[in-house]
Amino acid sequence: MLDFLNTLDRRWVFLAMGLAVAIPILLGIGATEQPTAQTQRMFDYIEALPAGSRVLMALDYDPSSEAELTPMAYSFTRHCCLKRHKLYFLTLWPSGPPMLDKTISKVVLGEFDSSGRPMKYGEDYLNLGYFPGEFGAVNPICSNLRQSKSQDSKGISLDALPMMNGVNGGKDMQLIVNVSGGYPGAKEWVQYGSTPHNIPMGAGCTGVQATQLFPYHPDQLVGLVAAIRGAAEYEAILAKAYPQYNELRWRDGTRRMGAQQWAHRLMIGLILLGNAIHIASRRGRGRR
Amino acid sequence: MQKTVPVVIAGSVGALMALAFFSPPLLWMREKAEEWFTILAAIAMLLGGTNLCVHHLRRISDREAGWGFSAVTLLTFVITVGVGVLKVGVVPESARNLDRAWSGGYLQEGGAFWWMFQYVYSPMMSTMFALLAFYVASAAFRAFRAKNFEAALLLVTAIIVLIGQTPDRDFLPEQLSFIRFETLTELCKKTFVTAGQRAIMIGIALGVAATSLRILLGLDRSYLGGDE
């Protein structure tokens, strides 16, 4: 038995992980989370902004990190729409525009079009599309984005859009919200955008990036929402403030937390098992 | 000469970038340099595309092991470029442009490129990223073993952080309720990890500065193939 475990084929581990993730998803097992201070601050900041504030929504991720970041992107957008903030969507990732389109069609159009006060394109929200230049694009976007782009993603001149009246760039925004899947992402927005131009910024990021962004909170980031857990926390706060979002169908992050928790449990089990095998093998060698 | 010119260019542009960081009047020169890099990198895409075709065509013509993969790569490359450039399935977005068939965006919803992005590229990328979960589990099973003191420390930290992420974090009996895994997790992440990361980042920043200086002064030319 010990020999079998010592030479355990990694595919058994893969199978166990597959089951730990798939079963909670298939059975719809979710899990709510108690909000941490950094998530609560992010919510409070957006909530406290006066209605109609300008918010730059930089969604810097692609399909690879979509599963982890979409729930928080939806939550931020939903919250801003509820507060009737003006949203300026853009991305620094070449494969990011479909992420913008999805967020707009799912939340801005899908949820608010049928409401009494639909969001109007060019007046309440705007899709600026992809900005090339990676980190180098951040500074021009904040200082004067017309230098980088004269049209929105649909090819409409920025001058013809009412939302762009009196807006030159990020420095005219009341908040930058960045959903970051890697490079360029929240770190670059802090370094080249929000800090030099003194614009308040909040971020959502993948779990791996979180430790890199902790040092920026709370001085340079008004709030930080980390990974699926952060998204679930944000959803919980949003549902408390706006009870119509209490249903699980609005809470992708909460639903995905179930799979994450079972995966964590499996990992703890595997680490304990690995150590048990290690100790048993050492004892076995000692006896021999 | 072949090595001197690149070193001179690297040195002068690098010095300019560093000076412009401190001197705003030079910012426009820095921006120009960045624009030039973007242009060069964009032209380099052609180099990359050409190399991709040549490399795989040679593999196919030599019937090297796995040449079938090369054929698939080339075929998908041609299809993707063709569909994107020709805007297959794209319709004009504005009523004013009905006579201009190509006026729609190449990633327009319903277009062939969008379809490929949505139903081929996107699931494949998600799948590859999702593989991480499996590899993390396998690496944790193998690597987190208390082989020595440092490894034991790593193991204990890993266990604390993982338990802190699950709802089972309050599993301890009443008498031990002062040990809160959630608090310990936050302590690990925000105190030890952040402190360690900052120390590493200071070292990295100094390393970057010294390496940049070596390159700017032309002392280190190994990335150009050395002095030979």
Add this chain to the structure above:
Amino acid sequence: MWRSAISIRHLAMRQTQTQHGACDEARTQYSVLSARQSLGIVPCAAWRLLLLVAFITLELFEPTVVSAADPIRPPSNVKVEEIPYRGGTSIKVSWDLSPDDTTDGDSRVEAYEIRFDQVPKPFSQIESLAFRFLPGWIWNRVWRGRGSSFVMRLQTLPGARSIEPSKYYDGSSFDGTGVDSGSTFRVSVVSIGTDKARSAYSNAVTFPRFRTSPQTAPIDKSWFALVVILVCGTVIVCTELARRGKPFYVRPIAGLQAIEEAVGRATEMGKPMLFVPGIQDMNEIDTVAGLTILSSVAKTAAEYDTPIEVPTTRSLVMTAAREAVQAAALAAGRPDYYNEDRIYYVTDEQFGYVAHTCGWMYREQPAACFYLGKFYAESLILAETGNAVGAIQIAGTAETTQLPFFVAACDYTLIGEELFAASAYLSGEPAQLGMLKGQDFGKLAAMVLVVIGCLLATWDSILPRGKDAQGKDLPPRTQFLRDEVLKGG
């Protein structure tokens, strides 16, 4: 700029219509009532008389209240002041309303136009000579716009008493008109009447420092500049000392010492090696550091004649890697070792690249894998695959988030600065080794700052500074260190 002016003008028109609509309303009311009266709805003769009087009054007195012949008067007391803390880019122009701009509905002012004249700089002696003697076409090409004045106009609503022009222009408008940042401007305001007549200009105010881009100081971040000069200066001094023969001790780096072992293992097993120089372009210093190590690995590999595969995500990196390997083969005395087919571009896509590289690893079963450069989420997938095929693995990155994965899955990991030290370490040149010593000064400076910061913070917490004369809390002692020194100054 003009877009904004147009939209403001549009608003102005709408507002003017509202303000001047009083007469129309009275007229409309009169005609409606007349119609009702004819239908017998308002039978009272007194009403009829009252409305008739109102109509006659409006018709008779309106032209005398506002005479088209009277010129509209300009606003007065124009002032220009800089809005602080915006690097000189923002000014506020304010004025007292024109006497004709009243709020009782009879205002004759439709808008205010603010005019900015760029005051041409005086010619230098050379320019004066050039202006006199050069042919016109050369003058126009070289000194185009030099002697001319630029006028920018903005319009506001009636009743407006001030405007912040920076809200209504974008840099491109200024760029297109050749305005020099830091030019002197003359600002004046003119009233525009409802009949489009323009008043005379108000008093003109000269404003000397209007900037089109922020950051006025020629040297910014002075503290940071000082730190950079100190660190770089020490690095250069140490290099010079090393050149003059001063010996410096550099601690052994296990990962770099293992390179020869890894190449030897691959040679013994008759298997190829894999080298991944990260997934970023040449503008990342990690990639450059990776390529310098590639140069050394390729030299050893050429000596043993062990093939090395270098798939890249960027074509510029591919070109640089080819240069490095070719030079290394020449240095090893084995020019035939270089095979450019083994150094190739795969794709810019992160996971597409991973799919290719992992596939290659499973097929070719390399004996040694090197991952040195900038890595993100693919690090663990690559390292675990390498582990699965039983390769000896050496990794190095400055991306702190990926270090734990490499540490868990690889045999040797170069942590952060070790990656950058590798080139100097492998070259063995005294000058480069001296540079590593210079870095230590930077670490010493960082440590001193950390200790000073800790002591000040402790002092603050034990003995707070108290309150000033106004009763406000005095800033903590750490403030200067934190806000001025560490944030650049």
